[in-house]
Amino acid sequence: MSHGSGAQRSVSVGGLARVEGEGSLHVEVRDGVVEEVALDIFEPPRFFEALLQGRRADEAPDITARICGICPVAYQMSACGAVEDACGVHVERRIADLRRLLYCGEWIQSHALHVYLLHAPDFLGCADAVELAERDRAAVERGLMLKRTGNLVMETIGGRAVHPVNVRVGGFYSAPSPDSVTALAEPLRRALDAATATVDWVAGFTFPDVAGDYRFVSLRSPGRYPVESGRVASSDGLDTSPGGFADMVVEEHVARSTALHARIDGRLEYLTGPLARYALNAAELPPPAREAAAAAGLGDVCTNPFRSIVVRAVELVFACHEALRLVEAYEPPAPPAVEVRPVAGSGTGATEAPRGLLLHRYTLDADGVITGARIVAPTSQNQLTIEGDLRRVVQAGLDLSDEELTWRCEQAVRNHDPCISCAAHFLDVAVDGR
Amino acid sequence: MSGPTGPAGRVVVAGMGSEYRRDDGAGPAVADEVARLVTGVTHLGPLADPLDLLGLWDGAALAVVVDAVRSGAEPGTVRVIHLDDASTGPDQGTGPTSTHGISVAGALRLARAVGSAPRRVVVVGVEGDDFSQGLGLSPAVGRAVPEAARAVAELIGEFD
Numbered sequence: 001m002s003h004g005s006g007a008q009r010s011v012s013v014g015g016l017a018r019v020e021g022e023g024s025l026h027v028e029v030r031d032g033v034v035e036e037v038a039l040d041i042f043e044p045p046r047f048f049e050a051l052l053q054g055r056r057a058d059e060a061p062d063i064t065a066r067i068c069g070i071c072p073v074a075y076q077m078s079a080c081g082a083v084e085d086a087c088g089v090h091v092e093r094r095i096a097d098l099r100r101l102l103y104c105g106e107w108i109q110s111h112a113l114h115v116y117l118l119h120a121p122d123f124l125g126c127a128d129a130v131e132l133a134e135r136d137r138a139a140v141e142r143g144l145m146l147k148r149t150g151n152l153v154m155e156t157i158g159g160r161a162v163h164p165v166n167v168r169v170g171g172f173y174s175a176p177s178p179d180s181v182t183a184l185a186e187p188l189r190r191a192l193d194a195a196t197a198t199v200d201w202v203a204g205f206t207f208p209d210v211a212g213d214y215r216f217v218s219l220r221s222p223g224r225y226p227v228e229s230g231r232v233a234s235s236d237g238l239d240t241s242p243g244g245f246a247d248m249v250v251e252e253h254v255a256r257s258t259a260l261h262a263r264i265d266g267r268l269e270y271l272t273g274p275l276a277r278y279a280l281n282a283a284e285l286p287p288p289a290r291e292a293a294a295a296a297g298l299g300d301v302c303t304n305p306f307r308s309i310v311v312r313a314v315e316l317v318f319a320c321h322e323a324l325r326l327v328e329a330y331e332p333p334a335p336p337a338v339e340v341r342p343v344a345g346s347g348t349g350a351t352e353a354p355r356g357l358l359l360h361r362y363t364l365d366a367d368g369v370i371t372g373a374r375i376v377a378p379t380s381q382n383q384l385t386i387e388g389d390l391r392r393v394v395q396a397g398l399d400l401s402d403e404e405l406t407w408r409c410e411q412a413v414r415n416h417d418p419c420i421s422c423a424a425h426f427l428d429v430a431v432d433g434r
Numbered sequence: 435m436s437g438p439t440g441p442a443g444r445v446v447v448a449g450m451g452s453e454y455r456r457d458d459g460a461g462p463a464v465a466d467e468v469a470r471l472v473t474g475v476t477h478l479g480p481l482a483d484p485l486d487l488l489g490l491w492d493g494a495a496l497a498v499v500v501d502a503v504r505s506g507a508e509p510g511t512v513r514v515i516h517l518d519d520a521s522t523g524p525d526q527g528t529g530p531t532s533t534h535g536i537s538v539a540g541a542l543r544l545a546r547a548v549g550s551a552p553r554r555v556v557v558v559g560v561e562g563d564d565f566s567q568g569l570g571l572s573p574a575v576g577r578a579v580p581e582a583a584r585a586v587a588e589l590i591g592e593f594d
Contacts, residue, residue, distance in 0.1 A: 133547035148489040
């Protein structure tokens, strides 16, 4: 929809707005220069921070899982990590491996959803995934098969595919039987082939020739691609514990948006998510993922945000391969959880949600009741960088029609896969004096 | 409790919505009640996104999707909408403007495009009143839950 005339024009596109997701994007151009970029997103973690206060620490994984229907495991894992860190507990290897397997399931279903149903239509000129399915049914079937496989892993380990119920502080309520885990191997082998085909497919898309000057931040864990644990590293040399990083991150509230804007030391913008994980950990990818990345023409670092779909596809290969490795090495943890005795103090959990770093910091009293909670979601950390991308996209695209520019902006937002609850459900581009 | 991934039961009942947004929890509340009233159905939910239906409802003969709606009717009003070809036309469904949003009709169109759609899909809408953050249904919506559950149970009975 286009409004206005002469020196001032505005373009707005209405979209579906489920109540979990409320947001908008507003860009203003004045006399040929982008003056303001404002991505206004609704951020439910802040409601949950208040809700957690006064609740028992062992309730945190199930409560925070409800923040997001796409990445509940991320919230559960960071919640467990924060409580265990506060109580000085380390889980044994078999529990850690099972958590990593569950988390791989979430990466597979989330990345498959984003690559095939949400992002690919942008590159292929399709209005949506339905049009893509009508044009290339085999591709969408491949994506849905990958998503189903991720769901199957989550259901087998977590008890169900959406909002798993088997996760608890200290581990799991029960360890899945070896037979049920072994049964995942064959679907995962097929998924690994499909993921490799996905990299080939998306590598053939046409990408705008742009590069972002990003400060990348992700977990780093020597010898393994980061998923459920690690220290926090950055592309400009930061190396600190999750708790140390949480101390550095300052989130600011601005009047025009309900979303928080995160900066390191209150000054430095940064980006988390696939581009950051890949840039800081490409050497840790297993050979099939490294080979797929090389065949797709990715170097060790990718700074073109539009090519994030290729990096996400490479991470699909990794997640399928890693899940298969963990399935083949599975030993049921016995007992399935370690005891976590309440200790008064603070703890931080940091894990890699599919769309970026997720930090939980809780303060507990001696009875194990949460007295303070802070959740730093990937989307609030990426908010400023997404706005920076939009600024460049609009500045470079001032000669595009309103419709083309709006499309390009939406695509730029989707490059970073903001979470469902923080989704940009409609776009409002106000162009003044272009 | 979510059902198995892959081939679903013959009848699937899915509750869409979030119980942390008050009346948006109407769908899961009705689906829970249906699972108590009717044995043998595959019970899904709470689901945050209709895309979650893909894979979970595959192979079902009947899928009943219960969701809160906001149409301007009296809070608690229950509507039964049979999704046919007319209601899943090209203008219904997904849009390029949403990063994740897809309607139930859109999910059905996508499922049909790849040949995995349930044979019949019915949406049961419960008119909501309060979608603010927090727990608990508003009184009128809470009173409508048993009525909506009975309507779903009758639908399933007629289908059998």
